[in-house]
Amino acid sequence: MEKTELRLCMIGFGNAAVAFCQLLLKKLPDIEENYGLKILLTGIAGRSKGSLLNSQGIDLGTLLKAVAATGKLSQKCEELLDCSTEKLIDQCDADVLLELSSLSIMDGQPAISYIEKALAKGLHVITANKGPIAWDFDRLSKLAESHSRIFLFETTVMDGTPIFNLVRETLPGCKVLSFKGILNSTTNFILEEMEHGNSYESAVKEAQRRGFAEADPSLDVDGWDAAAKTAAIANVLLKAGLRPTDVDRTGIAGISSEDIKAAQKNQQKIKLLCEGYIENNQAVGSVRPVLLDRNDLFSNIDATSSILTITTDLMGELSIIEKDPEIQQTAYGIYSDLLKLMQLLHPGRHNGCTS
Amino acid sequence: MEKTELRLCMIGFGNAAVAFCQLLLKKLPDIEENYGLKILLTGIAGRSKGSLLNSQGIDLGTLLKAVAATGKLSQKCEELLDCSTEKLIDQCDADVLLELSSLSIMDGQPAISYIEKALAKGLHVITANKGPIAWDFDRLSKLAESHSRIFLFETTVMDGTPIFNLVRETLPGCKVLSFKGILNSTTNFILEEMEHGNSYESAVKEAQRRGFAEADPSLDVDGWDAAAKTAAIANVLLKAGLRPTDVDRTGIAGISSEDIKAAQKNQQKIKLLCEGYIENNQAVGSVRPVLLDRNDLFSNIDATSSILTITTDLMGELSIIEKDPEIQQTAYGIYSDLLKLMQLLHPGRHNGCTS
Numbered sequence: 001m002e003k004t005e006l007r008l009c010m011i012g013f014g015n016a017a018v019a020f021c022q023l024l025l026k027k028l029p030d031i032e033e034n035y036g037l038k039i040l041l042t043g044i045a046g047r048s049k050g051s052l053l054n055s056q057g058i059d060l061g062t063l064l065k066a067v068a069a070t071g072k073l074s075q076k077c078e079e080l081l082d083c084s085t086e087k088l089i090d091q092c093d094a095d096v097l098l099e100l101s102s103l104s105i106m107d108g109q110p111a112i113s114y115i116e117k118a119l120a121k122g123l124h125v126i127t128a129n130k131g132p133i134a135w136d137f138d139r140l141s142k143l144a145e146s147h148s149r150i151f152l153f154e155t156t157v158m159d160g161t162p163i164f165n166l167v168r169e170t171l172p173g174c175k176v177l178s179f180k181g182i183l184n185s186t187t188n189f190i191l192e193e194m195e196h197g198n199s200y201e202s203a204v205k206e207a208q209r210r211g212f213a214e215a216d217p218s219l220d221v222d223g224w225d226a227a228a229k230t231a232a233i234a235n236v237l238l239k240a241g242l243r244p245t246d247v248d249r250t251g252i253a254g255i256s257s258e259d260i261k262a263a264q265k266n267q268q269k270i271k272l273l274c275e276g277y278i279e280n281n282q283a284v285g286s287v288r289p290v291l292l293d294r295n296d297l298f299s300n301i302d303a304t305s306s307i308l309t310i311t312t313d314l315m316g317e318l319s320i321i322e323k324d325p326e327i328q329q330t331a332y333g334i335y336s337d338l339l340k341l342m343q344l345l346h347p348g349r350h351n352g353c354t355s
Numbered sequence: 356m357e358k359t360e361l362r363l364c365m366i367g368f369g370n371a372a373v374a375f376c377q378l379l380l381k382k383l384p385d386i387e388e389n390y391g392l393k394i395l396l397t398g399i400a401g402r403s404k405g406s407l408l409n410s411q412g413i414d415l416g417t418l419l420k421a422v423a424a425t426g427k428l429s430q431k432c433e434e435l436l437d438c439s440t441e442k443l444i445d446q447c448d449a450d451v452l453l454e455l456s457s458l459s460i461m462d463g464q465p466a467i468s469y470i471e472k473a474l475a476k477g478l479h480v481i482t483a484n485k486g487p488i489a490w491d492f493d494r495l496s497k498l499a500e501s502h503s504r505i506f507l508f509e510t511t512v513m514d515g516t517p518i519f520n521l522v523r524e525t526l527p528g529c530k531v532l533s534f535k536g537i538l539n540s541t542t543n544f545i546l547e548e549m550e551h552g553n554s555y556e557s558a559v560k561e562a563q564r565r566g567f568a569e570a571d572p573s574l575d576v577d578g579w580d581a582a583a584k585t586a587a588i589a590n591v592l593l594k595a596g597l598r599p600t601d602v603d604r605t606g607i608a609g610i611s612s613e614d615i616k617a618a619q620k621n622q623q624k625i626k627l628l629c630e631g632y633i634e635n636n637q638a639v640g641s642v643r644p645v646l647l648d649r650n651d652l653f654s655n656i657d658a659t660s661s662i663l664t665i666t667t668d669l670m671g672e673l674s675i676i677e678k679d680p681e682i683q684q685t686a687y688g689i690y691s692d693l694l695k696l697m698q699l700l701h702p703g704r705h706n707g708c709t710s
């Protein structure tokens with residue numbers, strides 16, 4: 001019998017997960033119409049909001065109202081679960097794991113172990129967490145293949161902007177030779193604030209005030225976030241097998257107001273550039289501040305926007321730019337992976353065209 | 356029995372077709388390995404080079420050598436055909452029409468009628484000619500559907516840069532609300548030359564000398580090429596049903612050196628902007644020179660590079676940029692459509708991943 005349900009289990013219930021649930025709630029009728037599938041969210045493992053398990057499907061509208069009102073997952077008439085995430089993956093009887101837990105940039109855990117567990121249990125996996133892709137992409141994608149499961153991760157770099165799908169779906173037969181990008185919005189914002197005459201310290205504070213930078217900004221300003229993204233892209237597009245710690249990394253903490261002024265005098269800007277390429281049959285990743293001419297394309301990537309440029313064997317040089325993303329773009333990324341998954345599982349049901 | 360051959364018929368044998376044949380010749384072993392298909396080119400209708408028909412498949416290596424040496428298609432041991440293109444489509448016993456004929460910007464003909472004929476005869480169609488998409492996309496795509504044939508056209512705007520596939524394949528469930536772009540390289544080059552102090556007349560001559568502009572440059576400088584591209588994008592991405600003549604069109608012939616200098620004084624540039632959007636439930640297309648701040652992304656699209664920015668309902672604003680394309684990028688576009696066609700015809704044979 002043809003399947004008519006798709007059951008989801010969600011790990012992590014932060015801003016992106018909430019925005020995804022809001023989008024999903026709106027799109028449930030479209031999905032049922034276009035793919036003939038009813039989506040059921042059967043389990044959620046939040047970090048601070050508690051966990052929830054309901055084999056009949058959690059009512060999304062009720063869930064979102066409860067979380068907005070109380071900050072917690074608890075819902076009347078549903079089974080509240082107080083157990084480990086592993087136990088939830090075991091018990092939620094789902095088809096798909098949505099791995100949306102917080103990034104642990106220094107090892108990709110525990111997200112990697114959640115993905116392993118889900119694949120072994122026969123779940124397809126969608127992750128928005130760059131940790132697993134930056135640390136362990138090759139092994140996880142082979143594991144997915146060995147279990148004949150689908151493993152999707154478009155949201156891990158540049159939110160829902162298609163960078164991995166751009167290459168996989170729209171550049172068939174084309175090989176990526178190298179890439180460069182501006183991929184960390186916090187440092188890009190700080191450098192721009194400094195161009196406006198603010199000191200490094202006050203620029204960091206402004207980024208914190210606006211919610212771009214964490215209380216401890218070191219993961220951004222020391223280039224760790226950019227290095228994780230560089231490793232993730234290199235692993236997928238260059239089959240590099242890099243880890244974030246393999247990326248040659250210089251942050252922006254050493255950039256002074258004088259450096260910025262000197263650059264401006266020369267009609268230049270300082271940007272934190274991520275690069276990946278192959279040298280002597282070896283993948284190389286690097287993150288470092290560079291001086292760019294003011295009329296260089298990369299000089300005009302503002303504040304929280306991002307750019308990725310790929311150089312290919314057959315299609316020359318292509319760039320894709322995401323402008324001023326909000327949390328909705330992250331939610332869309334997860335949603336687009338979910339639609340892609342449904343297309344792959346049921347290729348006959350929908351032609352993949354936009355509607 | 357599973358098909359093991361894919362037979363192509365090619366209309367037009369200009370630079371792009373030659374570059375495509377060169378690429379195809381190199382890739383024949385890959386295609387056979389990855390898709391289990393032997394590609395046979397069974398017919399070519401050139402405009403000035405003659406026509407060729409060979410139901411056993413034209414030898415690509417011999418063909419390319421003959422054309423390089425003589426400028427003609429004639430090959431020993433193969434049937435030289437002196438007949439109309441229509442007759443060739445009838446007789447070539449092909450599975451796929453590659454419609455690569457010259458653009459007729461004022462009506463899209465005779466390309467449209469070749470496509471109609473091929474679809475009616477049961478051929479799939481790949482075109483690199485923007486005329487049919489700019490003039491008659493809606494009808495032709497419905498015609499293809501009614502014959503259960505595949506109709507692909509990625510190369511018609513921005514060469515092989517995926518713009519139509521970007522939306523169709525990588526932004527599922529996402530609706531394009533509007534777009535803007537710099538899409539005509541000749542005018543972009545002329546405006547840049549004028550920024551360097553050259554007069555309009557000498558910039559046009561330089562564009563002609565380098566082969567960007569035709570002897571009669573009016574199709575470019577009067578905005579007709581840009582209007583055709585605007586209509587094509589609007590028809591596919593906005594379902595607009597526009598024709599090039601419906602696009603509100605102002606070219607660059609009225610731009611003087613004084614205009615350029617005044618813009619430079621204000622830290623601005625003049626660019627020929629293409630736009631498409633919906634207003635009062637009606638699709639609108641426009642092409643016109645605009646003043647842009649020097650640090651606007653669009654100001655830094657150089658010479659022969661192109662940019663397309665789309666605004667979407669779920670994924671905000673995305674831009675894709677093609678840098679300094681050569682004829683190889685056009686060839687790749689046709690090749691990528693051919694691979695896409697094979698994936699659609701034989702979905703089990705290849706996963707669409709790059710190799």
